Amino acid sequence: MKPATLPQAFAILLRRDLTLAYRRRSEIINPLLFFVLVTAMFPLGVGADPALLRDIGPGIIWVAALLAALLSLETVFRSDFDDGSLEQLLLSPHPLSVLMIAKVLAHWLVTGLPLLIVAPLLSILLHLSDDAMHTLLITLALGTPVLSLVGAIGVALTVGLRKGGTILSILVMPLYVPVLIFAASAVANSDAGLPVNAHLSLLAALLVLATSLSPAATAASLRISMS
Amino acid sequence: MLHFFHKLASPKHFYRISGNWIPWLGLACFGFTLAGLYEGLLVAPTDYQQGDSYRIMFIHVPAAWMSLFIYMVMAGAGVIGLVWRIKLAEIMAISSAHIGASFTFLALITGSIWGKPMWGAWWVWDARLTSELILLFLYLGVIALYNAVEDSRTAARATSILALVGVVNIPIIHFSVEWWNTLHQGPTVTKFGAPSIDIHMLIPLLLMAVAFKLFYVMVLLMRARVEVLQRERNTGWVQELVSDYE
Incomplete structure (x- = not known):
């Protein structure tokens, strides 16, 4: 049998991770529920004044997104580490x-993208304007892929630990x-009717930086953790 | 010269040589601290706006400089450890982490004591205070990771990577926070052209900065010596050394 080329290996890994995620749907749903619940707790805590909200x-939506991303991060490598397929991955000639980009991409498609789908709902709950909702999306x-990419380094460093969480x-x-x-x-500015291009450009720059540097750091960390 | 450094990188020789250096470093550090405190507390003029309370800057500013400097040293030592697998560089990196965290904490505490009469609050979400706080979190992350990994060599390499990731992030964090909010007084020493600080205030500041650097090197060597002994506890020379004391 001919060995897989790099693009093939990338596609196989991506499809495998997505299939695994689809078979364990609760892992997709839980961070999403967490995202919605945390956001819904704030009006109960600080009062329901529309201007305040x-x-x-x-800030609330983004902090909640950050926490939801943190919560789901461990799943990037956890099950692969437990069943030994992570070691197989390290032995791959590619x-x-x-x-690592394939792993992170799969993780983002499963945990980051769904946040985008429920975000409009949350922005209605918090009385954000339509402009702000667009900026939020x-x-x-732009931001959640950065969370996944940077988080993957942390997961790779802590994957072998008992209390990694x-x-x-x-x-x-x-x-x-x-x-x-x-x-x-950016979201706050667009709610106030101010320009947001600079913020969005910087977020995009962060995404480019994280995409180019973090996979290498993740790979190096993984090799150290598994050694 | 090269031979000297090569020898220094071996734990055994490092232990012996650094033991000779520590008393001298301690003496120099003590001298600079005395001179700096004398100049700072007695000679330096009272500030026309801030009164005498500005004098805490002679501790605060060097501590803040050290906090960033030590992070760079830690990351640099980490890279050397990762690339050339030099044990001593790994030891230096992790020994720096605790000292750096302490200096960061000191900078935050003195800043907050200064801020109470100046800003009327113990804590203000000012840009530089906030990035200093995040720097403290980065240090604590490095220490937490080091403590969590059982094998000390794996731990040292993992923390080196984390320190490197931190170094890439520090400027980004700094500028993002700067943009987010700023109240802190602007830099007065490193401005282009003549520093806007009075020369009688600058002298004690620099004296204290040197004293802090010496203190760092001294404590770093002390910590590194302990770490060396712990890691090499099964080797012949450590056994011999310990049996001498018994």
């Missing part, structure tokens, strides 16, 4: 960093600060 809404589309959030949360700042302030 409009002010803090962008560059590990490219295969764009920031989520809490450490993972300590490692990754500070690295999420720029995304949170640019994304939330």
